[in-house]
Amino acid sequence: MIKVMIFIDGSWLYRSTPALGARFGKPEFRIDYGKLPRVLAARVAEATGLGPKDVDVVRTTLFASKPVNYNPRDEELVAKQMSFFNMLAEDYHYETELYDINFRGSRVKPESSREEPFRPTEKCVDVALASAMLYYAAIPNAYDIALAVVGDRDYIPALRTIRRLGRRVAIATVEENCAREYKDPVDRLGVRDFDTILLGDLLDELELVYEPQWQTCESELHEGDPLVLDSYRPRKGEKFFCDACRRKFREQKDAALEEAGLLDNAPAAIVDEQPKPGNGNGCHTGAVKHLVEGKAYGFIAGENGHDYFFHATDLESPLVWNDMRVGMRLDFEVKKEPTVDRAGAAGNIRIHGSL
Numbered sequence: 001m002i003k004v005m006i007f008i009d010g011s012w013l014y015r016s017t018p019a020l021g022a023r024f025g026k027p028e029f030r031i032d033y034g035k036l037p038r039v040l041a042a043r044v045a046e047a048t049g050l051g052p053k054d055v056d057v058v059r060t061t062l063f064a065s066k067p068v069n070y071n072p073r074d075e076e077l078v079a080k081q082m083s084f085f086n087m088l089a090e091d092y093h094y095e096t097e098l099y100d101i102n103f104r105g106s107r108v109k110p111e112s113s114r115e116e117p118f119r120p121t122e123k124c125v126d127v128a129l130a131s132a133m134l135y136y137a138a139i140p141n142a143y144d145i146a147l148a149v150v151g152d153r154d155y156i157p158a159l160r161t162i163r164r165l166g167r168r169v170a171i172a173t174v175e176e177n178c179a180r181e182y183k184d185p186v187d188r189l190g191v192r193d194f195d196t197i198l199l200g201d202l203l204d205e206l207e208l209v210y211e212p213q214w215q216t217c218e219s220e221l222h223e224g225d226p227l228v229l230d231s232y233r234p235r236k237g238e239k240f241f242c243d244a245c246r247r248k249f250r251e252q253k254d255a256a257l258e259e260a261g262l263l264d265n266a267p268a269a270i271v272d273e274q275p276k277p278g279n280g281n282g283c284h285t286g287a288v289k290h291l292v293e294g295k296a297y298g299f300i301a302g303e304n305g306h307d308y309f310f311h312a313t314d315l316e317s318p319l320v321w322n323d324m325r326v327g328m329r330l331d332f333e334v335k336k337e338p339t340v341d342r343a344g345a346a347g348n349i350r351i352h353g354s355l
């Protein structure tokens with residue numbers, strides 16, 4: 001039995017997916033991360049001359065960054081990203097290593113293609129991936145083959161060192177978005193032990209196929225028959241809301257943010273580089289200061305002296321809008337840091353002291 005550990009540069013793979021889509025002739029192409037480890041392991045089995053049953057994927061780790069301190073308009077987008085990372089861990093048993101990326105109040109994704117996107121530098125992801133590969137290479141019997149799903153040239157020294165430690169290296173990459181050395185058929189630098197696996201050759205096997213299913217919308221605001229055909233799959237423990245209801249929530253929330261004057265891009269200069277810690281793990285405590293009935297939003301006065309905006313959708317189950325009372329003590333996480341003259345935004349709100 002050969003042990004394979006898979007190390008995925010998630011940020012790079014996400015950026016490279018449109019190139020795969022273009023190759024596949026489907027711009028909306030998405031990778032099925034549930035299948036990815038198995039499909040790659042089968043290629044490694046083939047390359048080693050063993051059968052698929054003789055290759056054991058002992059661990060798959062995805063390294064990526066997660067936005068912090070972003071514009072509140074992107075909350076849904078970021079929630080989707082976080083839900084994706086949770087899905088990798090819960091449904092497919094990936095390990096995920098996520099590093100904060102500070103957007104300084106800017107949009108994660110610009111509203112129109114004419115807008116210049118704010119591109120904060122990604123920190124730690126490549127060094128974390130290289131460190132993990134080397135760490136396990138130095139542990140006896142942790143793995144026989146490191147399968148690196150990467151494109152960046154920066155990994156070359158680590159890959160070569162792993163081979164010097166007596167472990168083997170396989171590389172899977174995207175032809176359109178990788179360092180020349182990974183495609184070099186002669187492998188002059190000695191970065192790998194097998195032919196490079198090109199994800200572009202495996203698109204049929206890797207495509208994520210959504211099949212719409214009949215599901216019941218659980219929103220109280222739903223209009224008409226709650227049984228709808230939708231390809232959205234709620235996560236474990238998550239309620240299913242139909243497309244129309246998801247859109248309605250978004251509009252409501254944007255309107256509330258607008259009214260609270262929190263939608264402008266905060267100028268980068270007045271937002272701290274490092275988010276201020278609350279009690280050490282990003283969790284803050286405060287009390288409800290003001291509630292806007294009928295609009296389902298309000299403000300929390302944080303114990304740190306700052307105010308935080310929140311909307312009914314920021315409450316964590318079982319807490320609901322109707323439970324909210326002025327003065328009620330709450331724990332919350334900061335979605336957007338306050339500035340000198342503006343409230344911040346709170347999320348994951350729960351009753352103080354509850355888990």
Ligand SMILES: [Zn+2]
Pocket residue numbers: 217218219221222223241242243244245246
């Ligand atoms: Zn609905």
